[in-house]
Amino acid sequence: MELAYLIYKSTPTLTEKDLPEIAEQSKHNNIDKWLTGLLVYGNNEFIQVLEGAENDIKTLYQKLLSDKRHTNLKVVKKGILERRYFPTWSMGFHSVNKEEMELIDKALEGHSIEPVSGYLALEMMTGFIKRLG
Template identity: 35%
Template sequence: MKNIVYLCTAVKLLDDEQLIEILNSARENNTERNVTGVLLYSEGTFIQVVEGDDADVDAIFSKIETDTRHKNLITLINGPIQERSFSDWSMGFSTAKADKVDHLIGYLKHTDELSQKQDSSAAIVTLQTFIETNKLLISF
């Protein structure tokens, strides 16, 4: 089992409908391959964690690498894990526009769901840094 954590920049700022389209596509692809993870978006920047069996994660990541909606993809982590950090999420999701997408299943109601996660894996630490740096303090 492995995880990949990456950053990338949207080619253009995305509206709510485009973000929901990306989320739905990610969930569909991830469910087919039993891949879990989380996707965060803030002002044109994505950070995503995908985790699961090596071949499945690599297949999902190959699709991500060829997606033309983003550029400047930087892989932060690509390595083995002992267990999943996001086993309940085909793709957890958060954006700075919380009030627009709070009806989505798997939408993070509060970034504390990640920032206070009792998991010291490199993926969690990386997400916590992204949340703090981008001030993703969503709560309602």
């Protein structure tokens, strides 16, 4: 099986109190499909990394497109991986502040960024994106 990844951005239409429900729902489904990754929320934006079988990612992305809890979905990057970067995270979730989200955005745009300290999730997200090139 080829291991695929997809990173998309979207605009949340929900409030922060609805986030645990998404995390719970995602964990449950993702364990079933062995989808792993990370969902980051902040600065009125979601960025989610999904890794797993290409078909499973496609199926989930179709569901995500019609999920009313966010809108304006855009695929930022997708491709094939040699190994999982989030092997134990059926869906890691982390809230970040505006500055941190801007760092992630910059990494996605391909700008070089300074090493960030602090949040593990942020480091993992930016490290992952940098390695993708």
